[in-house]
Amino acid sequence: MSNQTSLEVSGVSKIYPNGYEALADVSFNMQQGEFICIIGRSGAGKSTLLRCINGLHPVTRGSIRIQGTEITSLPDEEKLAIRRRIGFIFQEFNLVGRLSVMHNVLSGRLGYMNGFHSVIGYFSQEHRQKALECLGRVHMLHRATYRADNISGGEKQRVAIARALAQEPLLLLADEPVASLDPDLTWGIMEDLRSVAREEHVPTLVNIHDLETAKAFADRIIGIARGRILYDGPPSGLTTELLREIYRSDDPNRRSRYELVS
Ligand SMILES: Nc1ncnc2c1ncn2[C@@H]1O[C@H](COP(=O)(O)OP(=O)(O)OP(=O)(O)O)[C@@H](O)[C@H]1O
Numbered sequence: 001m002s003n004q005t006s007l008e009v010s011g012v013s014k015i016y017p018n019g020y021e022a023l024a025d026v027s028f029n030m031q032q033g034e035f036i037c038i039i040g041r042s043g044a045g046k047s048t049l050l051r052c053i054n055g056l057h058p059v060t061r062g063s064i065r066i067q068g069t070e071i072t073s074l075p076d077e078e079k080l081a082i083r084r085r086i087g088f089i090f091q092e093f094n095l096v097g098r099l100s101v102m103h104n105v106l107s108g109r110l111g112y113m114n115g116f117h118s119v120i121g122y123f124s125q126e127h128r129q130k131a132l133e134c135l136g137r138v139h140m141l142h143r144a145t146y147r148a149d150n151i152s153g154g155e156k157q158r159v160a161i162a163r164a165l166a167q168e169p170l171l172l173l174a175d176e177p178v179a180s181l182d183p184d185l186t187w188g189i190m191e192d193l194r195s196v197a198r199e200e201h202v203p204t205l206v207n208i209h210d211l212e213t214a215k216a217f218a219d220r221i222i223g224i225a226r227g228r229i230l231y232d233g234p235p236s237g238l239t240t241e242l243l244r245e246i247y248r249s250d251d252p253n254r255r256s257r258y259e260l261v262s
């Protein structure tokens with residue numbers, strides 16, 4: 001089971017309607033439970049990659065398989081069914097502030113409910129039980145009845161992780177999940193994400209700006225620059241040379257700190 005390929009991205013290119021090529025021939029695989037951090041400077045294509053994987057953006061070329069199913073050519077209805085099994089965690093949490101924490105997590109169950117029940121917002125005992133388990137998984141049971149806009153940023157991100165877990169995800173994608181949090185919280189959230197990936201066997205892909213955090217947590221790091229993968233390997237293999245290239249700016253007035261150290 002641990003060697004099963006969960007995600008296969010192969011030769012993916014993404015050209016936006018304005019002609020900008022944000023991804024160029026991107027290929028990599030992920031196994032069950034793998035925790036990968038994607039690094040790269042602003043504009044490198046990190047968010048574009050996650051949006052292509054969850055089907056939010058159509059790819060221009062290439063193939064994306066999730067547990068063997070090619071998702072780029074699926075009819076809309078089947079694409080939606082797969083999307084419901086992809087947990088997406090955002091920098092700004094994207095909770096519904098006026099709803100309780102519990103309701104936010106229950107919304108992760110919508111893909112498992114019949115149309116009528118989801119329209120009237122009826123959640124069976126089984127769904128409630130699952131939502132509570134997910135909240136417990138990230139130590140947030142004591143906040144279940146709070147309004148989502150009354151909890152702290154770190155708590156919101158834990159609730160967002162619980163909501164993603166309630167989807168029983170095949171894959172977890174997190175786009176800068178710690179960029180709005182202070183450094184102490186950052187490590188707690190990264191630890192939660194990594195333990196969920198490992199213990200629930202969910203492959204998890206995290207876009208992250210902070211290199212030190214990426215190196216501290218990732219099983220594997222993918223370094224992207226100008227839409228291309230420049231590095232794919234263990235954190236220990238990232239040399240200063242590679243980092244310079246990954247973070248190299250085309251603008252001489254906006255050198256990265258890796259270009260400035262000699
Ligand atoms: N809808 C769009 N249309 C045209 N170009 C776009 C679109 N969305 C993104 N881009 C461009 O594609 C490139 C990659 O953007 P993307 O958001 O994937 O970068 P990123 O690595 O996530 O950056 P950041 O670290 O700032 O979040 C950027 O140059 C961006 O301006």
Ligand SMILES: [Mg+2]
Pocket residue numbers: 046047048175207
């Ligand atoms: Mg981004």
